[in-house]
Amino acid sequence: MTSNTSPKAGPPGATPLLCARDVHGGYGGMNILNGVEMTLHADEVGVIVGPNGAGKSTMLKAVFGLLNVNQGEILLKGEPIHNLAPNQLVKRGMGFVPQEKNVFPSLSVKENLEMGAYLKPHNVKRMLEQVYEFFPPLKEKRHQSAGELSGGQRQMVAMGRALMAEPTLLLLDEPTAGLSPLYMNEIFDRVKKINAAGVGILMVEQNAKQALAIADKGFVLAAGQNRFTDTGAALLADPDVARSFLGG
Numbered sequence: 381m382t383s384n385t386s387p388k389a390g391p392p393g394a395t396p397l398l399c400a401r402d403v404h405g406g407y408g409g410m411n412i413l414n415g416v417e418m419t420l421h422a423d424e425v426g427v428i429v430g431p432n433g434a435g436k437s438t439m440l441k442a443v444f445g446l447l448n449v450n451q452g453e454i455l456l457k458g459e460p461i462h463n464l465a466p467n468q469l470v471k472r473g474m475g476f477v478p479q480e481k482n483v484f485p486s487l488s489v490k491e492n493l494e495m496g497a498y499l500k501p502h503n504v505k506r507m508l509e510q511v512y513e514f515f516p517p518l519k520e521k522r523h524q525s526a527g528e529l530s531g532g533q534r535q536m537v538a539m540g541r542a543l544m545a546e547p548t549l550l551l552l553d554e555p556t557a558g559l560s561p562l563y564m565n566e567i568f569d570r571v572k573k574i575n576a577a578g579v580g581i582l583m584v585e586q587n588a589k590q591a592l593a594i595a596d597k598g599f600v601l602a603a604g605q606n607r608f609t610d611t612g613a614a615l616l617a618d619p620d621v622a623r624s625f626l627g628g
């Protein structure tokens with residue numbers, strides 16, 4: 381896997397796809413996010429890494445409207461979205477793949493995928509073909525129950541279902557959790573391909589080194605704040621990041 385050496389910043393003056401400013405929020409009365417900042421352009425893969433409990437998944441949930449943001453703002457293509465519900469965000473082009481329970485195990489692969497196009501049923505055929513292009517094993521297994529697939533293939537179904545809605549921003553919560561190195565590489569490879577096809581990606585990852593190797597932007601969170609923010613390549617080359625967050 382090659383690492384990126386040059387940051388992408390979109391066309392000069394372009395409005396970022398996603399911009400989070402000074403985001404505070406949490407569960408109940410307690411804040412988990414304490415001023416998170418993120419900027420991601422449409423042609424970028426952004427990766428959130430950091431220790432357990434840093435607030436990585438919480439930030440992804442905040443972006444997808446699953447959490448009250450009680451200070452700061454989140455903008456999608458320049459428009460404030462931090463008070464919108466997930467269904468409204470899906471209509472605005474956001475897709476979210478949770479870490480767990482992200483497929484309907486008793487439904488076939490094809491049925492799982494078709495459900496992702498519920499907002500745009502006229503697109504089903506075209507999008508199915510595109511998803512099968514990204515994930516060829518899914519075409520082969522399209523009539524099999526999703527519950528019978530391997531973990532890596534189930535992850536492909538979950539990502540494929542989100543893609544069926546033609547998102548402009550795809551949020552992935554630990555897409556390689558529990559997968560073999562082979563599947564992990566395959567998922568990261570597909571993430572790059574999906575991004576190259578015009579979908580901005582923001583993902584949380586525990587496999588930090590491998591994920592930063594494909595990241596245009598990396599956000600190292602700790603205690604609900606940005607500890608380091610840079611290109612994936614620069615973060616990988618930073619000895620402080622390596623020592624504190626990447627296991628030396």
Ligand SMILES: Nc1ncnc2c1ncn2[C@@H]1O[C@H](COP(=O)(O)OP(=O)(O)OP(=O)(O)O)[C@@H](O)[C@H]1O
Nearest residue numbers: 407412430431432433434435436437438439584586
């Ligand atoms: N639904 C919830 N209700 C209350 N607290 C929660 C909830 N989900 C997460 N938390 C707490 O928020 C904090 C941050 O959790 P989060 O899942 O965002 O961490 P993370 O950085 O993704 O870590 P991990 O890698 O362990 O998943 C943790 O202390 C966690 O216990």
